[in-house]
Amino acid sequence: MKKLPRVSIVGATGLVGRSLLDLLAQRKFPLSELTLFASSRSARKTMDFLDDELEVEELTAEAFREKTDLALCSAGRKVSYMLRDWIEGTDIVVVDNSSAFRMNDEVPLVIPEVNPEALVGHRGYIANPNCSTIQLVMALKPILDNFGLRRVVMSTYQSVSGAGQAGIDELSAQTVALFNQESWEPKIFPYQIAFNAIPQIGPFGPDGYSEEELKATNETRKILGLPDLGISCTAVRIPTFACHGESVMVETEKETSPEELRAVLAAFPGVKVVDGPEDNLYPVPSMTVDLNDVFVGRIRRDLSAPNSFHLWIVADNVLKGAALNAVQIAEALL
Ligand SMILES: NC(=O)c1ccc[n+]([C@@H]2O[C@H](COP(=O)([O-])OP(=O)(O)OC[C@H]3O[C@@H](n4cnc5c(N)ncnc54)[C@H](OP(=O)(O)O)[C@@H]3O)[C@@H](O)[C@H]2O)c1
Structure with missing residues:
Protein backbone atom coordinates (compact mmCIF):
# COMPACT_ATOMS: atom_id res chain seq x y z
CA MET A 1 0.00 0.00 0.00
CA LYS A 2 1.26 3.49 -0.84
CA LYS A 3 2.24 5.67 2.11
CA LEU A 4 -0.47 8.07 3.32
CA PRO A 5 0.39 11.71 2.55
CA ARG A 6 1.49 14.26 5.11
CA VAL A 7 -1.06 17.04 4.61
CA SER A 8 -0.63 20.75 5.39
CA ILE A 9 -3.33 23.40 5.52
CA VAL A 10 -1.82 26.78 4.70
CA GLY A 11 -4.08 29.55 6.03
CA ALA A 12 -5.63 27.15 8.56
CA THR A 13 -6.98 29.91 10.84
CA GLY A 14 -8.99 31.63 8.07
CA LEU A 15 -12.57 31.06 7.02
CA VAL A 16 -11.70 28.58 4.27
CA GLY A 17 -8.87 27.02 6.32
CA ARG A 18 -11.20 26.23 9.23
CA SER A 19 -13.65 24.65 6.83
CA LEU A 20 -10.82 22.58 5.27
CA LEU A 21 -9.92 21.30 8.74
CA ASP A 22 -13.55 20.31 9.46
CA LEU A 23 -13.89 18.57 6.10
CA LEU A 24 -10.70 16.52 6.49
CA ALA A 25 -12.08 15.22 9.80
CA GLN A 26 -15.67 14.69 8.57
CA ARG A 27 -14.59 12.88 5.40
CA LYS A 28 -11.88 10.85 7.19
CA PHE A 29 -9.35 12.07 4.65
CA PRO A 30 -6.49 9.54 4.49
CA LEU A 31 -3.40 11.24 5.89
CA SER A 32 -0.43 10.28 8.06
CA GLU A 33 0.20 13.72 9.59
CA LEU A 34 -1.53 17.09 9.52
CA THR A 35 0.27 20.42 9.90
CA LEU A 36 -1.51 23.75 10.26
CA PHE A 37 0.25 26.82 8.91
CA ALA A 38 -0.74 30.48 9.17
CA SER A 39 1.06 33.79 9.66
CA SER A 40 3.20 34.68 12.67
CA ARG A 41 0.05 36.31 14.15
CA SER A 42 -1.48 32.88 14.72
CA ALA A 43 1.61 30.85 15.64
CA ARG A 44 1.02 28.66 18.69
CA LYS A 45 -2.79 29.05 18.61
CA THR A 46 -4.41 25.63 18.90
CA MET A 47 -7.13 24.05 16.76
CA ASP A 48 -9.03 20.80 17.27
CA PHE A 49 -8.70 17.95 14.77
CA LEU A 50 -10.49 14.69 15.62
CA ASP A 51 -9.26 13.86 19.15
CA ASP A 52 -6.12 16.00 18.89
CA GLU A 53 -5.31 19.60 19.62
CA LEU A 54 -2.90 20.85 16.93
CA GLU A 55 -0.67 23.90 17.32
CA VAL A 56 -0.63 26.37 14.42
CA GLU A 57 2.85 26.99 13.01
CA GLU A 58 4.23 30.07 11.31
CA LEU A 59 4.65 29.37 7.59
CA THR A 60 8.30 29.15 6.54
CA ALA A 61 9.84 27.49 3.47
CA GLU A 62 11.82 25.04 5.58
CA ALA A 63 8.92 23.88 7.76
CA PHE A 64 6.57 23.67 4.76
CA ARG A 65 8.98 21.58 2.66
CA GLU A 66 9.91 19.35 5.59
CA LYS A 67 6.34 18.48 6.63
CA THR A 68 4.30 18.42 3.41
CA ASP A 69 3.41 15.96 0.67
CA LEU A 70 0.06 17.56 -0.13
CA ALA A 71 -0.91 21.16 0.73
CA LEU A 72 -4.36 22.70 0.79
CA CYS A 73 -3.69 26.39 0.53
CA SER A 74 -6.05 29.27 1.37
CA ALA A 75 -3.89 32.16 2.45
CA GLY A 76 -4.26 34.63 -0.43
CA ARG A 77 -2.32 35.28 -3.61
CA LYS A 78 0.98 36.46 -2.09
CA VAL A 79 1.44 33.22 -0.16
CA SER A 80 0.54 31.19 -3.27
CA TYR A 81 3.29 32.88 -5.31
CA MET A 82 5.78 31.84 -2.59
CA LEU A 83 4.48 28.26 -2.42
CA ARG A 84 4.84 27.77 -6.18
CA ASP A 85 8.54 28.64 -5.86
CA TRP A 86 8.98 26.50 -2.77
CA ILE A 87 7.65 23.31 -4.42
CA GLU A 88 9.95 23.69 -7.46
CA GLY A 89 12.06 20.49 -7.74
CA THR A 90 10.05 18.63 -5.04
CA ASP A 91 7.15 16.12 -5.25
CA ILE A 92 4.88 18.34 -3.14
CA VAL A 93 1.40 18.86 -4.59
CA VAL A 94 -0.52 22.09 -3.84
CA VAL A 95 -4.26 22.60 -4.24
CA ASP A 96 -4.67 26.38 -4.14
CA ASN A 97 -7.80 28.40 -3.38
CA SER A 98 -6.33 31.74 -4.41
CA SER A 99 -6.59 33.28 -7.87
CA ALA A 100 -2.80 33.48 -8.32
CA PHE A 101 -2.41 30.79 -11.01
CA ARG A 102 -5.98 29.96 -12.09
CA MET A 103 -5.53 31.25 -15.62
CA ASN A 104 -1.98 29.88 -16.03
CA ASP A 105 -1.95 27.37 -18.94
CA GLU A 106 0.23 24.93 -16.96
CA VAL A 107 -2.13 24.90 -13.98
CA PRO A 108 -5.30 22.79 -14.09
CA LEU A 109 -8.42 24.61 -12.88
CA VAL A 110 -10.65 21.86 -11.60
CA ILE A 111 -14.18 21.11 -10.43
CA PRO A 112 -14.11 17.34 -9.86
CA GLU A 113 -17.69 16.76 -11.08
CA VAL A 114 -17.02 18.81 -14.24
CA ASN A 115 -13.46 18.37 -15.54
CA PRO A 116 -11.56 15.75 -13.48
CA GLU A 117 -9.58 14.85 -16.63
CA ALA A 118 -7.72 18.18 -16.27
CA LEU A 119 -5.84 16.66 -13.30
CA VAL A 120 -4.04 14.14 -15.51
CA GLY A 121 -0.39 15.13 -15.98
CA HIS A 122 -0.55 18.02 -13.50
CA ARG A 123 2.80 19.54 -12.53
CA GLY A 124 2.28 19.76 -8.78
CA TYR A 125 0.14 22.89 -8.70
CA ILE A 126 -3.66 22.74 -9.05
CA ALA A 127 -6.03 25.68 -8.80
CA ASN A 128 -9.46 25.73 -7.23
CA PRO A 129 -11.81 28.03 -9.18
CA ASN A 130 -13.42 31.15 -7.72
CA CYS A 131 -16.50 30.59 -5.54
CA SER A 132 -18.96 32.26 -7.91
N1 LIG B 1 -14.03 33.14 1.54
C1 LIG B 1 -14.42 32.58 0.42
O1 LIG B 1 -15.62 32.41 0.15
C2 LIG B 1 -13.41 32.12 -0.60
C3 LIG B 1 -13.87 31.41 -1.71
C4 LIG B 1 -12.97 30.99 -2.68
C5 LIG B 1 -11.64 31.27 -2.52
N2 LIG B 1 -11.19 31.96 -1.42
C6 LIG B 1 -9.76 32.24 -1.32
O2 LIG B 1 -9.23 31.53 -0.21
C7 LIG B 1 -8.18 32.28 0.39
C8 LIG B 1 -8.48 32.47 1.88
O3 LIG B 1 -9.72 33.10 2.02
P1 LIG B 1 -10.45 33.22 3.45
O4 LIG B 1 -11.81 33.69 3.12
O5 LIG B 1 -10.25 32.01 4.26
O6 LIG B 1 -9.60 34.44 4.10
P2 LIG B 1 -9.32 34.78 5.65
O7 LIG B 1 -10.46 34.38 6.50
O8 LIG B 1 -8.90 36.19 5.64
O9 LIG B 1 -8.05 33.85 6.02
C9 LIG B 1 -6.77 34.10 5.51
C10 LIG B 1 -5.81 33.05 6.03
O10 LIG B 1 -4.54 33.26 5.42
C11 LIG B 1 -3.54 33.31 6.43
N3 LIG B 1 -2.43 34.16 6.01
C12 LIG B 1 -2.46 35.46 5.63
N4 LIG B 1 -1.20 35.89 5.35
C13 LIG B 1 -0.37 34.84 5.57
C14 LIG B 1 1.05 34.65 5.47
N5 LIG B 1 1.87 35.62 5.08
N6 LIG B 1 1.55 33.43 5.77
C15 LIG B 1 0.74 32.43 6.16
N7 LIG B 1 -0.60 32.54 6.29
C16 LIG B 1 -1.15 33.73 6.00
C17 LIG B 1 -4.27 33.89 7.63
O11 LIG B 1 -3.53 33.62 8.81
P3 LIG B 1 -3.64 34.57 10.13
O12 LIG B 1 -4.88 34.09 10.84
O13 LIG B 1 -2.39 34.22 10.87
O14 LIG B 1 -3.71 35.97 9.66
C18 LIG B 1 -5.57 33.12 7.55
O15 LIG B 1 -5.39 31.82 8.04
C19 LIG B 1 -8.08 33.58 -0.41
O16 LIG B 1 -7.09 33.42 -1.41
C20 LIG B 1 -9.45 33.69 -1.04
O17 LIG B 1 -9.42 34.44 -2.25
C21 LIG B 1 -12.06 32.38 -0.46
Whole structure:
Protein backbone atom coordinates (compact mmCIF):
# COMPACT_ATOMS: atom_id res chain seq x y z
CA MET A 1 0.00 0.00 0.00
CA LYS A 2 1.26 3.49 -0.84
CA LYS A 3 2.24 5.67 2.11
CA LEU A 4 -0.47 8.07 3.32
CA PRO A 5 0.39 11.71 2.55
CA ARG A 6 1.49 14.26 5.11
CA VAL A 7 -1.06 17.04 4.61
CA SER A 8 -0.63 20.75 5.39
CA ILE A 9 -3.33 23.40 5.52
CA VAL A 10 -1.82 26.78 4.70
CA GLY A 11 -4.08 29.55 6.03
CA ALA A 12 -5.63 27.15 8.56
CA THR A 13 -6.98 29.91 10.84
CA GLY A 14 -8.99 31.63 8.07
CA LEU A 15 -12.57 31.06 7.02
CA VAL A 16 -11.70 28.58 4.27
CA GLY A 17 -8.87 27.02 6.32
CA ARG A 18 -11.20 26.23 9.23
CA SER A 19 -13.65 24.65 6.83
CA LEU A 20 -10.82 22.58 5.27
CA LEU A 21 -9.92 21.30 8.74
CA ASP A 22 -13.55 20.31 9.46
CA LEU A 23 -13.89 18.57 6.10
CA LEU A 24 -10.70 16.52 6.49
CA ALA A 25 -12.08 15.22 9.80
CA GLN A 26 -15.67 14.69 8.57
CA ARG A 27 -14.59 12.88 5.40
CA LYS A 28 -11.88 10.85 7.19
CA PHE A 29 -9.35 12.07 4.65
CA PRO A 30 -6.49 9.54 4.49
CA LEU A 31 -3.40 11.24 5.89
CA SER A 32 -0.43 10.28 8.06
CA GLU A 33 0.20 13.72 9.59
CA LEU A 34 -1.53 17.09 9.52
CA THR A 35 0.27 20.42 9.90
CA LEU A 36 -1.51 23.75 10.26
CA PHE A 37 0.25 26.82 8.91
CA ALA A 38 -0.74 30.48 9.17
CA SER A 39 1.06 33.79 9.66
CA SER A 40 3.20 34.68 12.67
CA ARG A 41 0.05 36.31 14.15
CA SER A 42 -1.48 32.88 14.72
CA ALA A 43 1.61 30.85 15.64
CA ARG A 44 1.02 28.66 18.69
CA LYS A 45 -2.79 29.05 18.61
CA THR A 46 -4.41 25.63 18.90
CA MET A 47 -7.13 24.05 16.76
CA ASP A 48 -9.03 20.80 17.27
CA PHE A 49 -8.70 17.95 14.77
CA LEU A 50 -10.49 14.69 15.62
CA ASP A 51 -9.26 13.86 19.15
CA ASP A 52 -6.12 16.00 18.89
CA GLU A 53 -5.31 19.60 19.62
CA LEU A 54 -2.90 20.85 16.93
CA GLU A 55 -0.67 23.90 17.32
CA VAL A 56 -0.63 26.37 14.42
CA GLU A 57 2.85 26.99 13.01
CA GLU A 58 4.23 30.07 11.31
CA LEU A 59 4.65 29.37 7.59
CA THR A 60 8.30 29.15 6.54
CA ALA A 61 9.84 27.49 3.47
CA GLU A 62 11.82 25.04 5.58
CA ALA A 63 8.92 23.88 7.76
CA PHE A 64 6.57 23.67 4.76
CA ARG A 65 8.98 21.58 2.66
CA GLU A 66 9.91 19.35 5.59
CA LYS A 67 6.34 18.48 6.63
CA THR A 68 4.30 18.42 3.41
CA ASP A 69 3.41 15.96 0.67
CA LEU A 70 0.06 17.56 -0.13
CA ALA A 71 -0.91 21.16 0.73
CA LEU A 72 -4.36 22.70 0.79
CA CYS A 73 -3.69 26.39 0.53
CA SER A 74 -6.05 29.27 1.37
CA ALA A 75 -3.89 32.16 2.45
CA GLY A 76 -4.26 34.63 -0.43
CA ARG A 77 -2.32 35.28 -3.61
CA LYS A 78 0.98 36.46 -2.09
CA VAL A 79 1.44 33.22 -0.16
CA SER A 80 0.54 31.19 -3.27
CA TYR A 81 3.29 32.88 -5.31
CA MET A 82 5.78 31.84 -2.59
CA LEU A 83 4.48 28.26 -2.42
CA ARG A 84 4.84 27.77 -6.18
CA ASP A 85 8.54 28.64 -5.86
CA TRP A 86 8.98 26.50 -2.77
CA ILE A 87 7.65 23.31 -4.42
CA GLU A 88 9.95 23.69 -7.46
CA GLY A 89 12.06 20.49 -7.74
CA THR A 90 10.05 18.63 -5.04
CA ASP A 91 7.15 16.12 -5.25
CA ILE A 92 4.88 18.34 -3.14
CA VAL A 93 1.40 18.86 -4.59
CA VAL A 94 -0.52 22.09 -3.84
CA VAL A 95 -4.26 22.60 -4.24
CA ASP A 96 -4.67 26.38 -4.14
CA ASN A 97 -7.80 28.40 -3.38
CA SER A 98 -6.33 31.74 -4.41
CA SER A 99 -6.59 33.28 -7.87
CA ALA A 100 -2.80 33.48 -8.32
CA PHE A 101 -2.41 30.79 -11.01
CA ARG A 102 -5.98 29.96 -12.09
CA MET A 103 -5.53 31.25 -15.62
CA ASN A 104 -1.98 29.88 -16.03
CA ASP A 105 -1.95 27.37 -18.94
CA GLU A 106 0.23 24.93 -16.96
CA VAL A 107 -2.13 24.90 -13.98
CA PRO A 108 -5.30 22.79 -14.09
CA LEU A 109 -8.42 24.61 -12.88
CA VAL A 110 -10.65 21.86 -11.60
CA ILE A 111 -14.18 21.11 -10.43
CA PRO A 112 -14.11 17.34 -9.86
CA GLU A 113 -17.69 16.76 -11.08
CA VAL A 114 -17.02 18.81 -14.24
CA ASN A 115 -13.46 18.37 -15.54
CA PRO A 116 -11.56 15.75 -13.48
CA GLU A 117 -9.58 14.85 -16.63
CA ALA A 118 -7.72 18.18 -16.27
CA LEU A 119 -5.84 16.66 -13.30
CA VAL A 120 -4.04 14.14 -15.51
CA GLY A 121 -0.39 15.13 -15.98
CA HIS A 122 -0.55 18.02 -13.50
CA ARG A 123 2.80 19.54 -12.53
CA GLY A 124 2.28 19.76 -8.78
CA TYR A 125 0.14 22.89 -8.70
CA ILE A 126 -3.66 22.74 -9.05
CA ALA A 127 -6.03 25.68 -8.80
CA ASN A 128 -9.46 25.73 -7.23
CA PRO A 129 -11.81 28.03 -9.18
CA ASN A 130 -13.42 31.15 -7.72
CA CYS A 131 -16.50 30.59 -5.54
CA SER A 132 -18.96 32.26 -7.91
CA THR A 133 -17.47 30.34 -10.86
CA ILE A 134 -17.84 26.93 -9.21
CA GLN A 135 -21.57 27.16 -8.50
CA LEU A 136 -22.23 28.61 -11.97
CA VAL A 137 -20.27 25.91 -13.80
CA MET A 138 -21.85 23.11 -11.75
CA ALA A 139 -25.19 24.19 -13.26
CA LEU A 140 -23.87 24.98 -16.74
CA LYS A 141 -22.14 21.63 -17.30
CA PRO A 142 -25.25 19.40 -17.58
CA ILE A 143 -26.93 22.05 -19.75
CA LEU A 144 -23.87 22.19 -22.03
CA ASP A 145 -23.67 18.39 -22.30
CA ASN A 146 -27.34 17.97 -23.14
CA PHE A 147 -28.36 21.09 -25.06
CA GLY A 148 -25.19 23.05 -25.91
CA LEU A 149 -24.49 26.57 -24.68
CA ARG A 150 -24.54 29.69 -26.80
CA ARG A 151 -24.57 32.51 -24.26
CA VAL A 152 -24.59 33.12 -20.50
CA VAL A 153 -25.45 36.39 -18.72
CA MET A 154 -25.16 36.42 -14.93
CA SER A 155 -25.71 38.78 -11.99
CA THR A 156 -24.40 37.68 -8.59
CA TYR A 157 -25.64 38.36 -5.06
CA GLN A 158 -22.52 37.56 -3.02
CA SER A 159 -22.24 37.30 0.75
CA VAL A 160 -19.60 39.11 2.79
CA SER A 161 -17.90 35.82 3.74
CA GLY A 162 -16.51 35.84 0.19
CA ALA A 163 -14.15 38.52 1.52
CA GLY A 164 -12.96 36.25 4.36
CA GLN A 165 -13.30 36.66 8.11
CA ALA A 166 -12.63 40.39 7.76
CA GLY A 167 -15.74 40.73 5.55
CA ILE A 168 -17.92 39.07 8.17
CA ASP A 169 -16.45 41.27 10.89
CA GLU A 170 -17.10 44.44 8.86
CA LEU A 171 -20.79 43.65 8.23
CA SER A 172 -21.32 42.72 11.92
CA ALA A 173 -19.58 45.82 13.28
CA GLN A 174 -21.24 48.18 10.79
CA THR A 175 -24.73 46.81 11.50
CA VAL A 176 -24.25 47.31 15.25
CA ALA A 177 -22.75 50.79 14.73
CA LEU A 178 -25.64 51.88 12.48
CA PHE A 179 -28.26 50.68 14.98
CA ASN A 180 -26.45 52.56 17.75
CA GLN A 181 -25.97 55.68 15.60
CA GLU A 182 -22.20 55.38 15.98
CA SER A 183 -19.64 56.24 13.31
CA TRP A 184 -17.84 53.57 11.27
CA GLU A 185 -15.03 53.46 8.67
CA PRO A 186 -15.27 51.12 5.63
CA LYS A 187 -12.12 48.99 5.45
CA ILE A 188 -12.95 45.92 3.35
CA PHE A 189 -15.86 47.12 1.19
CA PRO A 190 -15.78 50.40 -0.78
CA TYR A 191 -19.16 51.62 0.59
CA GLN A 192 -21.48 50.88 3.50
CA ILE A 193 -22.34 47.16 3.19
CA ALA A 194 -24.97 46.94 5.96
CA PHE A 195 -28.49 47.47 4.47
CA ASN A 196 -26.94 48.12 1.06
CA ALA A 197 -25.82 46.47 -2.22
CA ILE A 198 -22.45 47.22 -3.85
CA PRO A 199 -21.98 46.48 -7.58
CA GLN A 200 -18.21 46.15 -7.25
CA ILE A 201 -16.09 43.17 -6.13
CA GLY A 202 -12.40 43.88 -6.72
CA PRO A 203 -10.86 46.63 -8.84
CA PHE A 204 -12.30 47.61 -12.24
CA GLY A 205 -10.38 46.88 -15.46
CA PRO A 206 -10.18 49.13 -18.52
CA ASP A 207 -13.45 47.84 -20.02
CA GLY A 208 -15.44 48.56 -16.84
CA TYR A 209 -15.65 44.98 -15.51
CA SER A 210 -14.58 44.21 -11.94
CA GLU A 211 -11.96 41.58 -11.13
CA GLU A 212 -14.65 39.21 -9.78
CA GLU A 213 -16.68 39.58 -13.00
CA LEU A 214 -13.64 38.72 -15.13
CA LYS A 215 -12.79 35.74 -12.90
CA ALA A 216 -16.27 34.30 -13.46
CA THR A 217 -16.12 34.73 -17.24
CA ASN A 218 -12.51 33.66 -17.89
CA GLU A 219 -12.52 30.74 -15.46
CA THR A 220 -15.83 29.42 -16.82
CA ARG A 221 -14.40 29.39 -20.36
CA LYS A 222 -11.24 27.59 -19.17
CA ILE A 223 -13.02 24.89 -17.13
CA LEU A 224 -15.60 24.13 -19.81
CA GLY A 225 -12.94 24.25 -22.57
CA LEU A 226 -15.02 26.87 -24.44
CA PRO A 227 -12.65 29.79 -25.07
CA ASP A 228 -15.25 31.57 -27.24
CA LEU A 229 -18.28 31.14 -24.97
CA GLY A 230 -20.36 34.32 -24.92
CA ILE A 231 -20.52 35.15 -21.22
CA SER A 232 -20.71 38.29 -19.12
CA CYS A 233 -21.27 39.00 -15.45
CA THR A 234 -22.27 41.73 -12.99
CA ALA A 235 -20.99 40.89 -9.50
CA VAL A 236 -22.78 42.46 -6.51
CA ARG A 237 -21.90 42.24 -2.83
CA ILE A 238 -24.97 42.08 -0.56
CA PRO A 239 -25.28 42.09 3.25
CA THR A 240 -25.73 38.35 3.78
CA PHE A 241 -23.14 36.49 5.84
CA ALA A 242 -23.01 33.18 3.98
CA CYS A 243 -23.75 31.69 0.55
CA HIS A 244 -23.81 33.35 -2.86
CA GLY A 245 -26.87 33.67 -5.11
CA GLU A 246 -26.69 33.98 -8.90
CA SER A 247 -29.34 35.00 -11.40
CA VAL A 248 -28.29 33.42 -14.69
CA MET A 249 -29.69 33.62 -18.22
CA VAL A 250 -28.57 30.78 -20.49
CA GLU A 251 -29.15 30.49 -24.21
CA THR A 252 -28.92 26.91 -25.43
CA GLU A 253 -27.92 25.61 -28.87
CA LYS A 254 -30.75 23.07 -29.01
CA GLU A 255 -34.43 23.49 -28.32
CA THR A 256 -35.38 22.46 -24.76
CA SER A 257 -37.84 23.24 -21.96
CA PRO A 258 -37.81 24.10 -18.22
CA GLU A 259 -38.91 20.50 -17.51
CA GLU A 260 -35.95 19.05 -19.42
CA LEU A 261 -33.56 21.49 -17.77
CA ARG A 262 -34.85 20.48 -14.32
CA ALA A 263 -34.32 16.82 -15.19
CA VAL A 264 -30.71 17.15 -16.40
CA LEU A 265 -29.78 19.46 -13.51
CA ALA A 266 -31.30 17.10 -10.92
CA ALA A 267 -29.36 14.16 -12.41
CA PHE A 268 -25.99 15.95 -12.13
CA PRO A 269 -23.89 14.97 -9.07
CA GLY A 270 -23.67 17.78 -6.52
CA VAL A 271 -26.66 19.71 -7.91
CA LYS A 272 -30.10 19.78 -6.27
CA VAL A 273 -33.15 21.27 -7.96
CA VAL A 274 -35.43 23.16 -5.55
CA ASP A 275 -38.06 24.58 -7.82
CA GLY A 276 -41.78 24.70 -7.12
CA PRO A 277 -43.43 28.00 -8.04
CA GLU A 278 -46.82 26.70 -6.87
CA ASP A 279 -45.40 26.26 -3.31
CA ASN A 280 -43.10 29.35 -3.36
CA LEU A 281 -40.21 26.89 -3.44
CA TYR A 282 -36.72 28.02 -4.44
CA PRO A 283 -33.30 28.06 -2.74
CA VAL A 284 -32.31 31.05 -0.57
CA PRO A 285 -28.91 31.63 1.07
CA SER A 286 -30.11 30.97 4.64
CA MET A 287 -31.34 27.53 3.48
CA THR A 288 -28.00 26.40 2.03
CA VAL A 289 -25.52 27.33 4.80
CA ASP A 290 -23.19 24.40 5.60
CA LEU A 291 -24.67 22.28 2.79
CA ASN A 292 -22.39 20.71 0.20
CA ASP A 293 -24.63 20.90 -2.87
CA VAL A 294 -25.33 23.60 -5.43
CA PHE A 295 -29.04 24.46 -5.43
CA VAL A 296 -30.97 25.58 -8.51
CA GLY A 297 -34.49 26.99 -8.75
CA ARG A 298 -36.67 29.57 -10.56
CA ILE A 299 -36.05 27.67 -13.83
CA ARG A 300 -38.15 29.33 -16.49
CA ARG A 301 -38.24 30.44 -20.10
CA ASP A 302 -37.01 33.89 -21.06
CA LEU A 303 -40.04 35.57 -22.57
CA SER A 304 -38.01 37.81 -24.88
CA ALA A 305 -35.77 35.39 -26.83
CA PRO A 306 -35.89 31.81 -28.18
CA ASN A 307 -33.92 28.98 -26.50
CA SER A 308 -33.24 31.21 -23.50
CA PHE A 309 -33.89 30.35 -19.84
CA HIS A 310 -33.40 31.88 -16.41
CA LEU A 311 -31.97 30.05 -13.38
CA TRP A 312 -31.36 31.05 -9.76
CA ILE A 313 -28.32 29.28 -8.29
CA VAL A 314 -27.32 29.27 -4.59
CA ALA A 315 -24.39 27.56 -2.84
CA ASP A 316 -22.24 27.89 0.26
CA ASN A 317 -19.25 29.85 -1.04
CA VAL A 318 -16.93 28.59 1.71
CA LEU A 319 -17.89 24.93 1.11
CA LYS A 320 -18.48 23.98 -2.56
CA GLY A 321 -17.14 27.43 -3.52
CA ALA A 322 -13.79 26.78 -1.81
CA ALA A 323 -12.93 24.20 0.88
CA LEU A 324 -15.11 21.29 -0.25
CA ASN A 325 -14.06 21.58 -3.89
CA ALA A 326 -10.38 21.66 -2.79
CA VAL A 327 -10.81 18.53 -0.63
CA GLN A 328 -12.63 16.78 -3.50
CA ILE A 329 -9.66 17.61 -5.76
CA ALA A 330 -7.29 16.16 -3.14
CA GLU A 331 -9.46 13.02 -2.91
CA ALA A 332 -9.41 12.67 -6.70
CA LEU A 333 -5.59 12.98 -6.67
CA LEU A 334 -5.27 10.17 -4.15
N1 LIG B 1 -14.03 33.14 1.54
C1 LIG B 1 -14.42 32.58 0.42
O1 LIG B 1 -15.62 32.41 0.15
C2 LIG B 1 -13.41 32.12 -0.60
C3 LIG B 1 -13.87 31.41 -1.71
C4 LIG B 1 -12.97 30.99 -2.68
C5 LIG B 1 -11.64 31.27 -2.52
N2 LIG B 1 -11.19 31.96 -1.42
C6 LIG B 1 -9.76 32.24 -1.32
O2 LIG B 1 -9.23 31.53 -0.21
C7 LIG B 1 -8.18 32.28 0.39
C8 LIG B 1 -8.48 32.47 1.88
O3 LIG B 1 -9.72 33.10 2.02
P1 LIG B 1 -10.45 33.22 3.45
O4 LIG B 1 -11.81 33.69 3.12
O5 LIG B 1 -10.25 32.01 4.26
O6 LIG B 1 -9.60 34.44 4.10
P2 LIG B 1 -9.32 34.78 5.65
O7 LIG B 1 -10.46 34.38 6.50
O8 LIG B 1 -8.90 36.19 5.64
O9 LIG B 1 -8.05 33.85 6.02
C9 LIG B 1 -6.77 34.10 5.51
C10 LIG B 1 -5.81 33.05 6.03
O10 LIG B 1 -4.54 33.26 5.42
C11 LIG B 1 -3.54 33.31 6.43
N3 LIG B 1 -2.43 34.16 6.01
C12 LIG B 1 -2.46 35.46 5.63
N4 LIG B 1 -1.20 35.89 5.35
C13 LIG B 1 -0.37 34.84 5.57
C14 LIG B 1 1.05 34.65 5.47
N5 LIG B 1 1.87 35.62 5.08
N6 LIG B 1 1.55 33.43 5.77
C15 LIG B 1 0.74 32.43 6.16
N7 LIG B 1 -0.60 32.54 6.29
C16 LIG B 1 -1.15 33.73 6.00
C17 LIG B 1 -4.27 33.89 7.63
O11 LIG B 1 -3.53 33.62 8.81
P3 LIG B 1 -3.64 34.57 10.13
O12 LIG B 1 -4.88 34.09 10.84
O13 LIG B 1 -2.39 34.22 10.87
O14 LIG B 1 -3.71 35.97 9.66
C18 LIG B 1 -5.57 33.12 7.55
O15 LIG B 1 -5.39 31.82 8.04
C19 LIG B 1 -8.08 33.58 -0.41
O16 LIG B 1 -7.09 33.42 -1.41
C20 LIG B 1 -9.45 33.69 -1.04
O17 LIG B 1 -9.42 34.44 -2.25
C21 LIG B 1 -12.06 32.38 -0.46
